[in-house]
Amino acid sequence: MKSAAKQIARQRIQLLFQQAKTVYRDNPQLSSRYVATARKIAMAARIPLPTVHKRQACKNCNTLLVQGENCRVRIRQKREPHVVITCLSCGCKTRIPLKKKREKTKLERDNYQNETSC
Ligand SMILES: [Zn+2]
Numbered sequence: 083m084k085s086a087a088k089q090i091a092r093q094r095i096q097l098l099f100q101q102a103k104t105v106y107r108d109n110p111q112l113s114s115r116y117v118a119t120a121r122k123i124a125m126a127a128r129i130p131l132p133t134v135h136k137r138q139a140c141k142n143c144n145t146l147l148v149q150g151e152n153c154r155v156r157i158r159q160k161r162e163p164h165v166v167i168t169c170l171s172c173g174c175k176t177r178i179p180l181k182k183k184r185e186k187t188k189l190e191r192d193n194y195q196n197e198t199s200c
Pocket residue numbers: 140141142143144145169170171172173174
């Protein structure tokens with residue numbers, strides 16, 4: 083029973099993010115509402131937001147982050163290598179540490195996918 087509910091929640095989150103992306107150009111406010119709803123669903127179902135979607139949402143103002151549009155992505159080498167994503171609508175910064183591991187981390191795999199798709 084419980085896992086079925088979580089499965090439904092995952093599907094809804096995915097749908098909401100798809101919708102958020104499609105309406106972003108015409109109605110950024112609506113897309114923020116979709117993101118907020120998706121995050122609420124994740125919290126209610128007690129499942130982590132998928133990493134891919136986590137990187138696309140500002141946790142401060144729920145804006146859908148579109149690279150080159152409303153967020154700044156920078157690599158910093160201070161202390162340890164990390165990526166900084168700055169939300170340009172509220173100025174909130176998200177740090178993602180880049181850990182060097184034998185096994186590729188999820189972020190690295192995502193990045194690899196992004197590079198190959200371009
Ligand atoms: Zn923000």
